[in-house]
Amino acid sequence: MKRAAVLGKGTLAAHACDVLAGLDGTVLDTVIPNAPEPQWDARLSEHVAQHHPDARLLTSGDWRDLEPGRCDLVVSVLYDRIIGRALIDATTKMVNCHPGRLPQYRGARPVNWALRNGEHLHGATLHLIDEGVDTGPILGEVTFSIWPAIDEVRDVWHRTMRHARLLLSDTLPNLDEITPRRQDEALAVTHYSRDNHRLGDRSDWTRATSTGST
Structure with missing residues (x-):
């Protein structure tokens, strides 16, 4: 029996727990929610306590x-x-679900940076974890359209979560059969928290001058 652990936060991490717990030959052994847990999303600890009471919860x-x-x-x-x-x-x-395209949007706040850069595609990526920042080989990815002229950060964030949910559903059951693909270092860009001041009006959920969102 394979033992699995989930580390993270919110609805998306809760979905990963559900997928893993439903796999034949796998038991959801340990869950470590972010501390503190965000107030704007589902609390992973509460989901685990309710739906996976046999899992070890480390707060x-x-x-x-x-x-x-x-x-x-x-x-x-x-x-x-x-x-x-x-x-x-x-x-x-060990795998990570990153809310952005790799290797172009490694690091912090990929949704914000994609909008700041005027991208028309965004994505989510599942990759192996190594010692770098989002540098491990790619296991699966999904891309989708975004519209910087009308989309707010919150719009693209929620869209990313919907697509990442499908990515986890499709890839976690097949990890042992998937051949990882190395990232193209020539395309790599990493954003750090110290760069957040450069985001301008994309630093928050919405722009101050926003007239509405979809």
């Missing part, structure tokens, strides 16, 4: 509380900490 938010080697699979979904090598090396497969 510290710290990946170091997951004993190395305990779980065969670790899934990070909007987790807010960099996972260290000790856990990476001790885990058979």
Whole structure:
């Protein structure tokens, strides 16, 4: 029996828990919600307590509380900490669901940056975790249209969550059969929190001059 852990937050991480718990030969062993949990999304801890009471719930938010080697699979979904090598090396497969296209939008706030850059495509990516920031080989991805002239950050965020949900549903059951694809470093751009001041009117959910959203 394969033991799995989920680290992260909100509705999307809750969906990952549901998918893993429904897989033959897999047990949802441990869940570590972000700490503190966001107030604007579903609380992962409450979802797990209600729907997966047999899973071990660690509310510290710290990946170091997951004993190395305990779980065969670790899934990070909007987790807010960099996972260290000790856990990476001790885990058979560790994957991250990133709310942006890779390698063009590594790092922080990919939705905001895509709109700031006037992109007409955005996406979500499932990739293996290594010691870099969103640098691991790609397992699956989805892209969709966005419209910077009318879309607010909140619109594209919610659209990303809908598509990422399907991505998790399609890829998590097939991880053992998927051949990872290396990212093209020539296209790589990484955004850090220290760059947030450059986002301008895309730094928040909506623009101050917004006349409405879809």
